[in-house]
Amino acid sequence: MPPDPATADLLGAVSRTFSLSIRCLPRRLRAPMEVAYLLARTSDTIADTPGPAADVRLHRLDDFRALVRSPAAADLVAAIHRDVVPGHAGERALVAALPHVLARFAALSAADRADTLDLLDEIVAGQAGDLRAFADPGRIAALPDAAALEAYAHAVAGSVGEWWTRICCRHLPRYARLPERELVPLGESLGRGLQLVNILRDMPEDLRAGRCYLPHDELAAAGVDPQRLRAEPALAQPVFDRWAARARDHLAAGRDYIRAVRPWRVRFACYVPWRLAEKTLDLMLIAPPLSTPVRVKVSRGAVRATLLGGLAAAVSDRPLRG
Numbered sequence: 001m002p003p004d005p006a007t008a009d010l011l012g013a014v015s016r017t018f019s020l021s022i023r024c025l026p027r028r029l030r031a032p033m034e035v036a037y038l039l040a041r042t043s044d045t046i047a048d049t050p051g052p053a054a055d056v057r058l059h060r061l062d063d064f065r066a067l068v069r070s071p072a073a074a075d076l077v078a079a080i081h082r083d084v085v086p087g088h089a090g091e092r093a094l095v096a097a098l099p100h101v102l103a104r105f106a107a108l109s110a111a112d113r114a115d116t117l118d119l120l121d122e123i124v125a126g127q128a129g130d131l132r133a134f135a136d137p138g139r140i141a142a143l144p145d146a147a148a149l150e151a152y153a154h155a156v157a158g159s160v161g162e163w164w165t166r167i168c169c170r171h172l173p174r175y176a177r178l179p180e181r182e183l184v185p186l187g188e189s190l191g192r193g194l195q196l197v198n199i200l201r202d203m204p205e206d207l208r209a210g211r212c213y214l215p216h217d218e219l220a221a222a223g224v225d226p227q228r229l230r231a232e233p234a235l236a237q238p239v240f241d242r243w244a245a246r247a248r249d250h251l252a253a254g255r256d257y258i259r260a261v262r263p264w265r266v267r268f269a270c271y272v273p274w275r276l277a278e279k280t281l282d283l284m285l286i287a288p289p290l291s292t293p294v295r296v297k298v299s300r301g302a303v304r305a306t307l308l309g310g311l312a313a314a315v316s317d318r319p320l321r322g
Contacts, residue, residue, distance in 0.1 A: 001031040001107050007038065010097055013090030014041050017276070020307075021269035028171045029266075031104070032112045036163070038094065038101045039068060039116070040123050045084060045091045047127040052083045054135045058128055060084060065124050067102060069117060111170060119163040126155025134211045142212035142219060142226040149213055149243075153195040154188065161191030161257075168266060178260040186257035190274065193250025197277040200244055201296050204289050207233055214239045233290040240290055244281060251278055255320050264314035271313040271320075275306045 011019040011034060022033055046060045060083055063076040077099055086092050094101075105113065130152065134141050143149050165187035169180045176183050199206075199213045206213065212226050218239045219226055229236055251274060258270045276298055283296050298306075313319040 001104075004031075004034075004104060006097070006100060007034050007104060010038055010090075010094055010101070013093055014038075014088075017272065017303075021272055024265050024268050026172065026263060026265050029168065032108055032116065032167050032171075033164075035101060035104045035108060036116045036119060039105060039120060040160070041091075042094055042098060042101065043120065043124050043127060045086055045095060046080065047131055049084050049086045049091075051085060054131045056083055058131055061124050061128050061131075065120070067098070068105065068120055112167065115163055115166055119159055122155050122159040126152055129155070134209070137210040140207060140210050140212050140226045140230055142214060142216035145215045145217045149199075149215055150192070152213070153192045153199070157195030158188040158192035161187030161189070164191075168261075172263055172266070174262055175266075176260040176262060183257065183260060186253050186260070189250045190254030190257050190270070193247050193254055194273055194277050196243060196247035196250060197280050200240060200247065200284060201280055201289060203236075203240070204233055204295075212236075214243065218242070234288070237288060237290055240288070244284060247277075248281060251281070258313065259317050259320050268310045268314040271310040272306055275309060275313075275319075276303070279306065 008019070008023075011022060015037070018037060022030055022037070025033060043061060043064050046064055047057055049057070052060070060080050063079055067073065067076050080098065081095065084095050086095065105116070108116070133143065143152065162184050165180065165184050168175045169183070178186075203213070207229050212219075212229060214236055216226065219236060222236075222238050224235045224239070254270075254274045258267055258274060261267045261270060279298050279302055280296060283298065287294065287296065289296050309319045
């Protein structure tokens with residue numbers, strides 16, 4: 001499928017970092033990666049736009065799932081356009097462009113469409129479960145246990161790592177030094193680690209919205225009532241630290257994934273988000289977000305250094321040494 005300037009513009013509007021990674025990929029990977037990312041980002045926008053009530057957003061997620069599985073129905077698109085009006089200009093443009101993105105999706109190969117449909121089913125199920133778990137923003141709810149948090153991280157990100165690996169193995173001969181059956185779990189772990197880092201970084205903001213992704217049973221064992229976390233988030237620090245270590249373990253598997261990949265363009269595309277996640281974890285050790293009012297953010301200089309490191313990692317394992 002030929003490149004599409006409109007799709008590239010949408011990518012740049014909603015994710016500068018991922019847009020850069022996509023531009024670096026081999027040409028044959030760009031269309032499925034672009035389309036899948038934009039569809040997943042659309043469902044994320046539907047789930048996270050704060051205006052509509054949770055039950056309305058659940059209905060619009062159902063509409064979205066129906067749209068990607070069948071020819072576009074004008075009433076479903078119209079319902080999404082009516083109810084989902086994000087504050088971010090790029091996300092508004094993305095929602096408005098849904099018919100165009102769906103047309104691009106329909107033009108993918110049958111195998112890529114099938115894998116992407118499975119991916120979107122997992123992502124939407126995770127987002128819908130998230131909306132149900134945190135339906136009342138006035139009261140902090142916590143996920144029940146570690147299995148629930150790991151399942152959520154798998155649904156919205158670990159599944160992406162699995163999908164990415166299958167797409168790359170299909171389109172690129174000799175994609176990796178490991179067989180696909182060994183590579184897929186490493187890709188899943190990389191995606192899960194990236195999501196856990198995002199969850200930990202965003203925890204203060206999520207607590208203000210009534211969301212606590214740290215497991216309730218682990219908080220209870222530490223003597224912490226989730227309802228106290230909005231005023232005293234630092235009480236959760238011991239549990240936070242355990243999950244930061246868990247995220248680090250997942251990212252260690254991600255390092256093994258990148259080492260196994262052969263094409264230099266894909267290595268670069270995988271290295272950049274992986275390394276930025278590692279740097280974010282390092283920053284959270286220096287300035288824990290639960291006790292610091294400033295949001296953890298990798299500096300522009302560190303991003304530039306990561307891009308340079310990605311060029312080195314594209315051709316050498318040296319930047320990937322643990």
